[in-house]
Amino acid sequence: MIHVKETSDRTGNTGERPEAFIRNDQFNFIKDQTRILITGQATSNDAEVLNVLRHLAHEKVFKLFPSLNDEQKAVLNPLTSVKETADAEAFLEGLEPYIIPFKAVTDAALKKLFPKAKKLKGPKLESADFRKMSYLAWTESSNLMYLVYEKDGRLDGINGTLARSHKKGICSICNRHSDVGMFTAKTKGSGQDNYIKRGNYICQDADVCNGKLNSLERLEEFTDMIQK
Structure with missing residues (x-):
């Protein structure tokens, strides 16, 4: 049974x-x-x-x-x-x-994850297939990228810019050959006005990346690196 x-x-x-x-x-x-x-x-x-x-x-x-x-x-x-x-x-x-679907996401939850994004549009949640996700990502204003993932049972998020390229490379999240772009995020440093930029190449298309990703290890490494 x-x-x-x-x-x-x-x-x-x-x-x-x-x-x-x-x-x-x-x-x-x-x-x-x-x-x-x-x-x-x-x-x-x-x-x-x-x-x-x-x-x-x-x-x-x-x-x-x-x-x-x-x-x-x-x-x-x-x-x-x-x-x-x-x-x-x-x-x-x-x-x-x-298949376990990605943790339930709402527009209200996204606004809490990114409180500084006053004009956050968010992804089209109604058309998203959450069973095919290990993380949720979308772009706004052509190159502003938001990425939501699960950490310790809760949703967390990072945002930055995605500089698209016309070259293929290895994605630091799925570790596969793909159309990649440089994702860069700023994090606050030790000084009051000191910011540090961190980034790496990732798939330009999050759906493609989610379809190739076969381990959460590199996703965790990537998000931890950005948020150091």
Whole structure:
């Protein structure tokens, strides 16, 4: 039996869905493992090699979840049966009800996170897919960027400027090759009027970044660096 819990969506409707236990970054990691299995199946006929790939994929994915119950294990076990793209698509589609959406965000909460932004417009929350987010980011006034993430169970935020470029590079958040821009933020230094600029290259498109990010480690490193 699959446990379900009653939830309320952003329109106020209530319904039942399976209890979520997979973060967006973990889902992306699992998706990466399915690609490895598909590639292995397409390039090797060695049964022993394929068995090793399946074992490693299973081990890596289960390591993401130290306290899996039998029900959750049953949800993840079909990973080792993935051989073709259709198998991966069916498996990943079956995981979607178990994805934990990004922490609920409201316009009022955003204004509290960025009190100095008097004319904050905010993102279009009604069209956002929070199950595909590890962080929320948007730009205003062409290059002013706001980034909201979860830290210690609460929402936190940083803002700065994003200098777009026409070059591809490695994003410091998702660690993937992408169209990047230099995100720079000012933080108050030790002196009364002393400000320090810190920044790094990140994906210009936050949706693309969220779709590639397969670990929260670099996101945490990036936000900690900005807020030092």
